[in-house]
Amino acid sequence: MAAIDPATFQRIDAFLTDYAHNLDDGLTDGWPAYFAADGLYQITTRENFEAGYPIGLMLCEGRGMMQDRMLALRTANVYEPQVFCHILGRPDIREASPGAYASRANFSVFRTMENGEASLFATGKYLDRIVIEAGAPLFKARRVILDSRCIDVLLVVPL
């Protein structure tokens, strides 16, 4: 895969940062808009990823399924209030084909609960496919590969 120019890197890097900041600010309704209409989002574990197991923790194919997830977490699912803080590693972005990019970046996500307790909730890597549509980057696919097989308490918000 080919290296990319600094301007493209900067644009995609800003997109990745914006995604994380929006989730950290609790703006989950806007989350599906970071994806192409037929975009894929998956959270799985390193163990599943390496074994080739298709079922991870969360899988959305298309913005419709993403909207359902967001509606469910807002109105249906029951859980204690919690806020998240993403810490992103510097992404490695390559051009996979003209106008399509592959990106890999490490992340960690800290969770703070209602009682004030903060802890490391997840760590792992993003494996992304990014396309530029109408001048704006969008995820064609975002795979979140968690290092741990074990989730503390539950997982309800996308990472």
Add this chain to the structure above:
Amino acid sequence: MTQTTVAALSEPLAWPEGGVARVPFRVFSDAEIYALEQEKIFKGPIWNFLCMEVDVAKPGDVRTTWVGETPVVVTHDQDGKLHAMINRCAHKGALVCLKQKENRESLTCVYHAWNYSLDGQLQTVAFRNGLKGKGGMPEDFDASKHRLQPLRVATFCGLVFGTFSEETEPLDQYLGAPMSKFLDRNLGRPLKILGVHSQMIHNNWKLYAENVRDSYHATLLHTFYTTFKVNRLDMDGGIILSDKKWHHISYTKRATLQAEKEYETVHSGQYESQLAGPQLLNAWDEFDDGITHSIQTVFPTLVVHFTLNSLAVRYFVPRGVDKTELYWVFLGYERDTEAQSQMRVMQGNLTGAAGLVSLEDGCINEFVQRGTATSPEAKAFIEMGGKVAESNESSRATEASVRGFWHGYRSIMGFH
């Protein structure tokens, strides 16, 4: 096998009046009771789920697991036989196997290189005869007297079970005919693993054992079930308890829904929505008995669920008096077509640590733990559907299976 002597509780537990319809909160937070359970239940007359047969499918396959808090290793020897042993070297007691899964010709403790065959027999001891004629084991050292402590092993429908107790009845009797038949319905063909993960829940293991037997809560707490008519109590369904009441089956027939007004007044009935991504619930009828959702338990810590086409084994491992690790093993059949596999994968969104119909169970039991921890003298009131533990094939508005769990628990623990 030596049976560890269990010290009596420093303060005896008197079960409250009301029998299995009451549960003293003390049992969820008392460290002495928790320690007693390790001996009486997990090392007692029960079959513990160890792993899936597909985890140890080939000769040389080794899989680590737990029975209660005790680390255990399951092996598949060169003759095709399965063995289970405490994962503890006969020398100094170090863990012998460290990885979850591997394939090995024999087992070697990393500490002093004591080597065991796959059936747990001690084969070689490093420097047994010393070096240059000096050191080494005494003359009377007998390798055959030092082995990995074995468990009895039995398998059924792709599930591997183990027991420490000589008193445990044969597995088919332990399960009983109705339980075996339903396990065979769901698991009785070549299986393949589609995904695995776990979640740490911050509650005593028995709260999850209750929770997964509780057909009363399912459609109230788990809104998604109700809204999308995956599982409701106004569908035909029932509860079947095993002869000794330890195990249970809860089943639902989705096509029989006759909407009841009662659901209009509860939170779970308020969430009106059409799915924007309806492929989530694409499903096919796999069986001709009309059952579209079932939860089955095998005492103490095994669960098999089959929701639409989402099939999984769950098992939970106590990690302390107020901590439990819940494992999810998502399954399909070897015979599945690509389209069928795809439906199981999509429906994987329903359950697990992020499951649309199950994620609440990650926190609800913790809420009970936190609510009860400071009130050991108070008790739960469990009378929905009656005061006894009996099968009920006409209604799941009952806590009969929860009472069945306590029936088994009390008899094994000797809490009268």
